[in-house]
Amino acid sequence: MKVKILSFFKNLSVTRKVMLGIITLLVFGYMFCLPRQLFHVPYSTVVTDRNEELLGARIASDGQWRFPPRKTTPEKIKQCLITFEDKHFHHHWGVNPLSIGRAIYQNTKHKRIISGGSTLTMQTIRLSRNESRTFGEKIIEMIWATRLEFRASKEEILSMYVSHAPFGGNVVGLDAAAWRYFGHSAEELSWAESAMLAVLPNAPAMIHLSKGRKMLLSKRNRLLKQLLEEKIIDSSTYELAVTEPLPDEPHPLPQIAPHLVSHFYKERNGQYTRSTIDRGIQTHIEDLAERWSNEFNRSDIRNLAILVIDIPANQVIAYCGNVHFDRKQSGNQVDVIQAPRSTGSILKPFLYYAMLQEGSLLPDMLLPDIPININGFTPQNFSLQYEGAVPASEALARSLNIPAVMMLQRYGVPKFHNFLQQTGFKTITRPSSHYGLSLILGGAEATLWDVTNVYAQMGRALVPDLTPRLTKEKEAKITEAKDEDEEEKEEKKTARHTYIWDKGAVWQTFNALKEVNRPEEIDWKSIPSMQAIAWKTGTSYGFRDAWAVGVTPRYAIGVWVGNATGEGKPGLVGAQTAGPVLFDIFNYLPASSWFERPTGVFVDAEVCRQSGHLKGRFCEETDTVLILPAGLRTDACPYHHLITLAADEKHRVYENCANTEPVFQKSWFTLPPVWEWYYKQHHPEYRPLPPFKAGCGEDTFQPMQFIYPPINAHIKLPKQLDGSKGFLTVELAHTDPNATVFWHLDDTYLMQTQDFHKISLQPAPGKHSLTAVDGEGNTVSTTFFIE
Structure with missing residues (x-):
């Protein structure tokens, strides 16, 4: 065969060889004349909800409303376009010789261009090239049009055309035109609307809503008449269509979830994004947010953000990044969901969970709630009061600060810091030493996105239908579908922020959180219609951030209230602002039963x-x-001791004390002196340990303890109003309310106290030793430094 071909070429004349070469070049030129990508134009960023209802869009970089290309064309607009522009669209290969001949005849006869003879395929090529309309350009359009017919189907060609056709002004493409002129999607166009859009690209500059309305109406109705004559529509449809008025002016595009649309504008500029948002829920949440914002504005609290996650589906269904997006002031443009803010107390449940999970805490284990000073760090409860000792679950439900700090000190800041990073807090990036014990009280910043997602992960661990197939937790999805490359990038992005949750520890944590007092201050358990909700609030230092997060088996909801500019306001407290918003949202969403207790884990x-x-x-x-x-x-109870009591039950004695009457033994609940000092003020049933009867024993139990200052505290004395040096107030707790205490500073006797053991000092700068001695000879000392 190879020999025959070579022989054939040898026998050809030079002229024929040249002709064959030219033909070959023309064939190759024809095959490769059409660019792989026809259109090189910027597109608008378009975001829809889960049902592909438009949420919002951002204009393309060239100032045109040009939505990303369509893959299909709605049937009505398809029929209108083919009838008006190219009746033989489905029967030619890009060029219609009859149309070209007719155009040449008409243009020659009238000595001006009155007909182009272009098919829809040729018009698609002209839109892609965007060149001047000349005879030579027409030839190129014809060649490229036939080539396009070999590459693409008729449906694809029509979709290219409707996606890039001009529809007047800065409106390009069918989708943008449908929304701008009629306020709904192209799939919902009526016959009259479809006919109007079909005639617009024919002369978009001459026919416009604000000018040439009569011509536009005439052309539209003429097309509708053609549709009737060709039996594409019936007479009743035609009569209704011709009575439809033309739109008066372009409609503004929807502005639903505007901060989310802006987020995708930055992340996926010029792309079409189908989000997981539920438009119905989103609009209700935005209305609710606006109502609450108007209420908060009275206190000069201007910003509010809400995130709602569907736990079983692992999808974000409502995303309200802020309120009043249209007002370019007061930080309303800030997407607070993605903005790092001080966490306040919102991280406390994670510490409670971590300690339960590792076995260093039981749900109701007593924790100290007393004044503390740890290397100058002196946290206080929101109420500025102390209770001595509080069960861990109650301390969490009441969001007490001092028990949380003591828990973190016991658990370890580096370990908790690492735990938070593993679970998905991407903004906690500094070393653990930077945060210290303040990490649990708002010393770190987190986003509402991360906070709500981690709470959702915990809730997802308890959903029976999900836990068997989940090997690791991921952030909630915010888009329905992504291409493979994006999925791979997302996997790599979240791989560092995964954590497998212990179902039992989550369940116990949520049981504590459902006891948090609700804003309405009612006994919700007594009302059958009210659902149980695990929820937590947080308030940052200086009243700058108010948080509330709630979880049910169905939803995880995060709310942030404050000023995006960082201004603090006295009333900006999580329970008073974000909390009511949270429950308003839960009252709107479908209720669900409480989490089922996990089996086989306790x-x-x-x-x-x-x-x-x-x-x-x-x-x-x-x-x-x-x-x-x-x-x-965990340790066995260290607070119950077996003591021997005298017959009067008011004194302790040694069992073999010769000076006593018959004795008996009893178990006694005893707390450390400082704990006891505050605990008995809130627990009248608490009985301090009785003293030893004279001559019948010596106390080995230390009855005194300094409340302040703690040992090795570094103290800076405050200045008084007149500028003079202030005082240091020291305080001591004694188990015997009738005890007399003698005070010594640096071996110098100062004074004695009874009942309330509190004195004021003015020590000089430097190291000092403070000693207290009671009437029984018991002694306690502490050392402190005055700066």
């Missing part, structure tokens, strides 16, 4: 009823409760 344990610790040797009142197996490693 063990029975006997726990001291008073201390919440595992039962000790001398604990008499106990409860059998479910705890995590890791909780069996």
Whole structure:
């Protein structure tokens, strides 16, 4: 075969060889004349909800409303375009010789261009090239049009045309035209609307809503008449269509979830994005946010953000980044959902969970709630009061600061810092030493996106239908579909922020959080219609940020209230601002039952009823409760002691004391002196340990403890109003309310106190030693530094 071909070429004359070469070049030129990508134009950023209803769009970089290309064309607009522009569209190969001949005849006869003879395929090529209309350009259009017919189907060609055809002004493409002129999608166009849009690209500059309306109406109705004559529409449809008025002026595009649209404008500029947002829920949430914002504005609180996550679907269904997007002031343009803000107390449940999970805490274990000073860090409760000791679950539900700090000190800041990073807090990037113990009280910043997502992860761990197939937790999706490259990028992005949640610890954490007092201050448990919600609030230092996050088996909702500019306001408290908004949203959404208790993850344990610790040797009142197996490693109750009492029950004695009457032994609940000092003020049932009867024993239990200052505290004395040096107030707790205490500073006797053991000092700068001695000879000392 190869020999025959070579022989054939040898036998050809030079002229024929040249002709064959030219033909070959022309064939190759024809094959490769059409660019792989026809249109090189910028597109608008378009975002829809889960049902492809438009949420909003951002104009293309060239100032045109040009939506991303369509893949199909609605049937009505298809029929109108073919009838008006190219009746033989489905029967030619890009060029219609009859139309070209007719155009040449008409243009020659009238000595001007009155007909182009272009098919829809040729018009598509002209739109892509955007060159001057000359005879030579017409030839190129014809060649490219036939080539396009070999590459694309008729449906694809028509979609290219309707996606790039001009529709007057800066409106390009069918989708933009449908929304701008009629305020709805192209799929919802009526016959009259479709006919109007079909005639617009024919002369978009001459026919416009504000000029040439009569010509536009005439052309539209003429096209409708053609549709009737060709039996594409019936007479009743035609009569209704011709009575439809033309739109008066372009409609503004929807502005739903504008901050989300702006987010995609930055992330996926010029693309079409189908989000997971539910437009109905989104619009209700935005209306609700505006109502609450108007209320908060009275207190000069101007910004509010809301995020709603569908837990079973792992999708964001409402995204309100802020309020009043159209007002370019007061930080309304800031997308607060993505903005790092001080966390306040919103991280406390994660510490509670982590300690339950590792077995260093039981749900109701007593925690200290007393004045503390840790290297100059002196946290206080929001109420500025102390209760001595509080069960851990109650401390979480009431958001007490001092128990949380003591928990973090015990758990370890570096370990908790690492835990937060693993679960998905991407803004906690500085070393743990930078945050210190303030990490649990708002010393770090987080976004509403991260906070709500991590709470949603916890809730998702308890949804039975999801837990078997989830090997790791991911952030909630905000788009329905992405291409493979984007999915791979998302996997790499979130791979560092994954964590497998312990279902038992999550369930116990949520059980504590559902006891948080609600804003309406009612007994929600007594009302059957009210659902249980695990929720937590947070207020940052200086009243700059108010948080509220709530979780049910169906939804995780995050709310932030404040000023995007960072201004603090006295009334900006999570429970008073963000909390009511949170419950307003939950009241709107469908209710769900409470989380089912996980099976096979708990063990029975006997726990001291008073201390919440595992039962000790001398604990008499106990409860059998479910705890995590890791909780069996916690200490037994250290607060119950076996003591020997005299017959009067008012004194302790040694069992073999010769000076006493018959004695008996009893278990006694005893807290450390400072704990006891505050605890008994809130628990009248608490009985301090009785003193030893004279001659019948010596106390080995330290009855005194300094409340302030703690040992090795560094103290700066405040200045008084007149500029003079201020005072240091020291305080001591004694288990015996009738005790007399003698005070010594640096071996110098100062004074004695009774009942209330509190004195004021004015020590010089430097190191000092403070000693207190009671009437029984008990001594306690502390050291502090005056700066």
